[in-house]
Amino acid sequence: MRYLKTAKSAVISSTIVIALAVLLLGIYLTISINSVKLLKLIRDKVEIDAYLHDSIQPGDISKLTASIKTIGGVKNVTYISKEEAAKIFAEEFGQDILEVFDYNPLPPSLKINLYDEYKTIDRIEKIKLELQKNPEIADIVYAQKNLEIIERNSQSLVFLNLSLLIIITFSSIFLIGNTIRLMIVAKKDTIEIMKLIGATKETIRTPFIMEGFFQGLAGSLLAVIILQIFLGYFYSTYTNNDFNFSIIDTKFLILLVIFGTLLGTLGSAISIRRFLKIA
Amino acid sequence: MINFNNISYAYPSKELFTDVSFQIDKGEFVFLIGESGTGKTSLLRMINMELFPQSGELVVYGFNSRYIKKPEIPVLRRKIGFVFQDYKLLNDRDVFENVALPLYLAGMKPDIIKKKVYNVLNEVGVFDSYKKMPNELSGGEQQRVSIARAMVNEPYILIADEPTGNLDPFVSFEIIKLLLNINYKGTAVFIATHNYDIVRRLKSKRLLQIKDKKVLDVVIKE
Numbered sequence: 300m301r302y303l304k305t306a307k308s309a310v311i312s313s314t315i316v317i318a319l320a321v322l323l324l325g326i327y328l329t330i331s332i333n334s335v336k337l338l339k340l341i342r343d344k345v346e347i348d349a350y351l352h353d354s355i356q357p358g359d360i361s362k363l364t365a366s367i368k369t370i371g372g373v374k375n376v377t378y379i380s381k382e383e384a385a386k387i388f389a390e391e392f393g394q395d396i397l398e399v400f401d402y403n404p405l406p407p408s409l410k411i412n413l414y415d416e417y418k419t420i421d422r423i424e425k426i427k428l429e430l431q432k433n434p435e436i437a438d439i440v441y442a443q444k445n446l447e448i449i450e451r452n453s454q455s456l457v458f459l460n461l462s463l464l465i466i467i468t469f470s471s472i473f474l475i476g477n478t479i480r481l482m483i484v485a486k487k488d489t490i491e492i493m494k495l496i497g498a499t500k501e502t503i504r505t506p507f508i509m510e511g512f513f514q515g516l517a518g519s520l521l522a523v524i525i526l527q528i529f530l531g532y533f534y535s536t537y538t539n540n541d542f543n544f545s546i547i548d549t550k551f552l553i554l555l556v557i558f559g560t561l562l563g564t565l566g567s568a569i570s571i572r573r574f575l576k577i578a
Numbered sequence: 579m580i581n582f583n584n585i586s587y588a589y590p591s592k593e594l595f596t597d598v599s600f601q602i603d604k605g606e607f608v609f610l611i612g613e614s615g616t617g618k619t620s621l622l623r624m625i626n627m628e629l630f631p632q633s634g635e636l637v638v639y640g641f642n643s644r645y646i647k648k649p650e651i652p653v654l655r656r657k658i659g660f661v662f663q664d665y666k667l668l669n670d671r672d673v674f675e676n677v678a679l680p681l682y683l684a685g686m687k688p689d690i691i692k693k694k695v696y697n698v699l700n701e702v703g704v705f706d707s708y709k710k711m712p713n714e715l716s717g718g719e720q721q722r723v724s725i726a727r728a729m730v731n732e733p734y735i736l737i738a739d740e741p742t743g744n745l746d747p748f749v750s751f752e753i754i755k756l757l758l759n760i761n762y763k764g765t766a767v768f769i770a771t772h773n774y775d776i777v778r779r780l781k782s783k784r785l786l787q788i789k790d791k792k793v794l795d796v797v798i799k800e
Contacts, residue, residue, distance in 0.1 A: 492666050495626065496727070497655035498683045 309485060310514060313478040313563075317518025318525070320471035321559040325526040327467050328551070329533075331460050338456065342449055345418045347411040349430055350438040353381070355407060363435050364409065370429045372417030377410040384408065406437065420446050472562065479511060479566040483574060490574050500575045507571040508564060515563020519556040526552070579604050579734060579766060580625060582793070585634035587620065594620055596791045597634070602768055604734070607761045609777050610770040612788030618770035621788070622739050625768075626660060627651045639734060656684060659728030659765075663740035665720045667712040667727075673699070674708040677726045684731065694730055702726045702756055718749035725756060735766040742773050750776060 349367075351360075364376045379387070384405035385396045396403055411430075417423070420443065427439050483490075493503055580602040587595045594617035602608055612618050623629045625638055627646060636643040641654045667676050674695055681691040699705040702722040704715075712720055721741060728736055738757065742750035754769075754776050761767040771777065777785060787796045 488666075489668055489670075492668060493679070493683070494652075495628070495655065495660060495666070496680050496683065497652045497658075499649065499652045502652075502683055 309482040310510070313475070313482055314514045314518045314521070316478045317475055317515055317559050317563050318521040320467075320475055320562065321519040321522035321555055322525055324467055324471060324558070325522060325552075325555055326529070327463055329526075329530060331463070334456060335460075338449055338453055341445055342415070342418050345423075345442050345446055346413065347423065347426065347430070347439060347441045349409040349411060349436045350406045350440070351408060351435055352437050353406055355435050359435055360407075363433060366433070367409065367411060367430065370426055372413050372422060372426055374412040374414050376412075379408045379410055381405055381407050409436075418446070420450060472566075475562050475566045476570065479514075479563070480570040480573075483507060483567075483570045487574065490571075494575075503575060504568070504571050507567045511563040511565075511567025512560060513563075515560035515566075516556070518563065519559025522559065523552050523555055526555075579639065580768075581635075581637040583635045583637070585624070585631040585636055587617070587624070587629065587631050593791060595788075595793070598791075598793045599634075600786060600793050600795070602735070602766060605761070605764055605766055606784060607758065607767045607780075608769070608784045608786060609780070610768065610786045610788070610793075611772065611774070611777060612770075614772065616788040618772075618788060619739055621793070622660075622737050622768070622770055625737060626658060627654055656680065656731055657733055657735075659725075659731065659733035659736040661721070661724050661728050661736065661738035661741050663743040665712070665724040667720060667723060669712050672709055672711055673704060673715070673723050676712065676723055677708075677730050680727060680731045695726075698726045698730045699723075701729070716749075717745050718752060721745065721749075721753055722756065725753070725760070729760060729765070733765065735768060736760060738767070738769045740771055741769060742771065742776065747775065751779075754780070 351363075355363075360378055364378060367373055367376050381403050384407065385403050388394075388396045388405060396405060411426075413423070413426070417426070423441055423443075423446070427441075430436055430439050490503055582598050582600050585595055585598045586593075592615075610618055610621065620629055624631060624636055624643070627638070627641070627643065630636075630643050638654060639657055641650060646654070668679070677695045677699060678691050681694060686694075696705065696708070699708055702725050704719055704722045704726065707715060707719060707723075712723070715723065721744075725736075725738075725741075728738075736757065741757070742753055745753065750773060757767050757769065758780075785796050786793050
């Protein structure tokens, strides 16, 4: 391969372009994965609280619980007594309810968990209608506003994600293709001279493709290293008890390296083809 | 060795040759003359199978322009030494590497390449410059390197397209003397030129002229 010398600055610049493209894709995927995860977390926390009348009898509670469990979409039902409600209040607000009111105004309630696919406003409203048929239930509450935000934004998020993915992928391919093409254009005379003195197409093509392969590999490895450093910082900054910031796993990083290497190789192969069309 | 049989060729805007027939044999030294634009370069490019006749048949070392397959074209080109008016040296590598290029392409071993390159550089008189870059050489030296590159593969024929076009008269004649020497050792030489001074000085050599879309053998009168 000695006969095809490489211009160092051109190799460095196209390697950096590949690194930037892969880095951009990696950052996008991290944001995308974590935003989807965040929405899922909010949705997972959605449950129905059915507040009962204070006068409800223990026998009625078990009957009511059994009847609610038969409603489609209900995963499980947990009874929270007035005393337990007071305990939860104390845990969340750090104050004894009896100190505030002299009596416990918190009603007993049923915490109703739903299957994921039933955590939509439409379906919860239907379940709510079923629940309202029970006279023991005084009030029904769920995080309607949160769900509204999720439903409104999840569609836009999918659209945004797809659009960004398409834009990033195409601009990466375009950017890398152009950089490599410019590099090959710079070697147009060399290619022309080699053709005139009897080099076969394979002889000319192979070093360019190999060069593209190594640039792709080097660029994407560089991107993955930078990505890991960035993500390490984000992980330590944004992970807390409620939200566990996801780092792209090793398998995904390997896929990114393969993607970058393929981009480099294919970019070279396609660009060099143009210059070899004439025999 | 090279056989043009009733060749015609035209560019979209201009007809160059009609029914051209001639032959170049082993060991010949032939000049090709003609006014600018008559098709001297196109004719040479046909021999290198860069251009293909639109009618007729061109046979170069048994490769027929009608039937040659694309992968065979590089094989043919490696049997021809081509010298260009603008030298076509690779400016990003030194003299040695430029001359060694056809041998690398032929897949030769480094020690053989080294030996062959030193020999041919010695033969054309630029051995001392083998480490220099093309832009450090004069026009005449660059043309010598170009001739060395064309000769290093020991081709059957050396084709030169206006090899003295960019050189002063003295250096031009030195280059022609070098080509004569190459021919003397058995390689056929085919030179396209409009340097009539040189042609006149070597009137004993065969002279082809492109005129009125034909290629004719001519004899220079005293």
